[in-house]
Amino acid sequence: xxxxxxxxxxxxxxxxxxxxxxxxxxxxxxxxxxxxxxxxxxxxxxxxxxxxxxxxxxxxxxxxxxxxxxxxxxxxxxxxxxxxxxxxxxxxxxxxxxxxxxxxxxxxxxxxxxxxxxxxxxxxxxxxxxxxxxxxxxxxxxxxxxxxxxxxxxxxxxxxxxxxxxxxxxxxxxxxxxxxxxxxxxxxxxxxxxxxxxxxxxxxxxxxxxxxxxxxxxxxxxxxxxxxxxxxxxxxxxxxxxxxxxxxxxxxxxxxxxxxxxxxxxxxxxxxxxxxxxxxxxxxxxxxxxxxxxxxxxxxxxxxxxxxxxxxxxxxxxxxxxxxxxxxxxxxxxxxxxxxxxxxxxxxxxxxxxxxxxxxxxxxxxxxxxxx
Numbered sequence: 001x002x003x004x005x006x007x008x009x010x011x012x013x014x015x016x017x018x019x020x021x022x023x024x025x026x027x028x029x030x031x032x033x034x035x036x037x038x039x040x041x042x043x044x045x046x047x048x049x050x051x052x053x054x055x056x057x058x059x060x061x062x063x064x065x066x067x068x069x070x071x072x073x074x075x076x077x078x079x080x081x082x083x084x085x086x087x088x089x090x091x092x093x094x095x096x097x098x099x100x101x102x103x104x105x106x107x108x109x110x111x112x113x114x115x116x117x118x119x120x121x122x123x124x125x126x127x128x129x130x131x132x133x134x135x136x137x138x139x140x141x142x143x144x145x146x147x148x149x150x151x152x153x154x155x156x157x158x159x160x161x162x163x164x165x166x167x168x169x170x171x172x173x174x175x176x177x178x179x180x181x182x183x184x185x186x187x188x189x190x191x192x193x194x195x196x197x198x199x200x201x202x203x204x205x206x207x208x209x210x211x212x213x214x215x216x217x218x219x220x221x222x223x224x225x226x227x228x229x230x231x232x233x234x235x236x237x238x239x240x241x242x243x244x245x246x247x248x249x250x251x252x253x254x255x256x257x258x259x260x261x262x263x264x265x266x267x268x269x270x271x272x273x274x275x276x277x278x279x280x281x282x283x284x285x286x287x288x289x290x291x292x293x294x295x296x297x298x299x300x301x302x303x304x305x306x307x308x309x310x311x312x313x314x315x316x317x318x319x320x321x322x323x324x325x326x327x328x329x330x331x332x333x334x335x336x337x338x339x340x341x342x343x344x345x346x347x348x349x350x351x352x353x354x355x356x357x358x359x360x361x362x363x364x365x366x367x368x369x370x371x372x
Contacts, residue, residue, distance in 0.1 A: 017077055020074075021074050022066055022070040026063040026066055030062055037051060037054060050135070053131075054135065057127040057131035058131060060124045061127065061253070067116045067119070068295055068298060069324075071295055072320070072324065076302050076320050079302055079303075079306070080316050088306075101306065102300070102303045102362055105299040105302065106359075109295045110296065113292045113296060116291075116292040116295060117289065120291070121288040125253065125254060126256070128254040149165060159179075160175075160177040161175070161176060162174070162176075169204055169206065170204055170205075171202070172203075174198070174202075175197075176199075177195075177196075178197070179195050195219070195220055196217065196219045197218040197219075198216075199218070200212040200213060208239050210239055211235075211236050211237075212235045212236075215231075215232060216232065217230040217231075255284075260281045260284060260285055263277075278338070281338070283337050286334050290347060290348055291330060293351040294326060294327065296355050297350075297351045300358040301322050301326060304322070330351075
């Protein structure tokens with residue numbers, strides 16, 4: 001009865017430390033990433049609420065990457081703290097075997113393994129996909145952020161901007177070069193693709209509307225030297241249909257796990273399930289499904305702290321280093337699993353084989369101690 005209460009308190013303490021570390025690391029990483037996401041507002045002209053939604057939806061993918069390290073750190077802190085405080089002595093004096101405590105650590109690791117597996121294979125791909133759709137569905141609110149003085153801007157597909165002066169929404173010496181048929185309706189000949197250049201002395205920006213003064217439109221057909229020139233005193237351009245150069249097609253990491261697995265199970269042959277893409281899919285699936293298997297291995301590695309602490313190879317700093325090197329090994333090898341079948345097998349077999357070897361070594365060692 002006493003042991004059950006102690007183990008329950010241990011569970012609560014480990015999970016409390018684990019989630020505190022995980023949330024802290026995730027928020028720090030999200031803050032750093034959120035700085036790079038500011039380009040959505042500054043360069044692409046998306047609304048602030050889109051920026052915050054996009055940042056939040058990336059939270060779960062970031063958290064997934066920190067789960068193994070957070071578990072390593074939390075379990076190392078837990079075991080070291082209780083060893084230093086001699087709290088495990090109560091268990092040993094009550095007749096508990098150390099293997100019971102190791103089983104507790106394995107039980108915790110399995111729960112975190114399930115949590116990691118659900119987050120990496122279901123939640124993270126879904127939220128990343130939603131974040132990509134958010135950029136695709138949200139229209140441009142203003143073109144003003146994309147215009148910077150004395151700098152060419154290619155924020156919008158096929159359209160290049162340049163202004164020499166800018167004061168809030170007023171601009172001077174405007175140059176627009178369109179190769180993506182965004183301004184096709186300004187060409188006198190609407191047949192076929194055309195290249196359109198607009199030069200204006202002054203202009204005013206009102207969200208997606210561009211009011212130009214004193215300029216000319218130069219349009220020409222592709223592969224033709226002849227150009228048409230139209231002068232104007234005032235022209236109003238509505239650029240709300242512009243498409244940003246932000247990637248809107250879902251990437252492999254933003255694709256559902258089921259869809260990735262279907263490429264291997266049913267061996268479909270299409271643009272998505274081609275041979276070159278399958279290499280990247282292999283790495284993505286290994287990261288989502290196989291990587292969590294390293295968590296029980298981390299639990300057993302941390303359990304080495306329960307062995308003879310006088311052994312110079314089993315001090316707390318080296319054992320933490322062993323666990324960190326395992327995570328580093330898994331992170332490096334998972335990147336190459338799609339390129340080499342040998343690396344793929346090594347990445348998959350390593351956690352399963354080491355868990356069995358280390359766990360049965362513990363059983364043999366502690367059963368040997370009890371028999372004396």
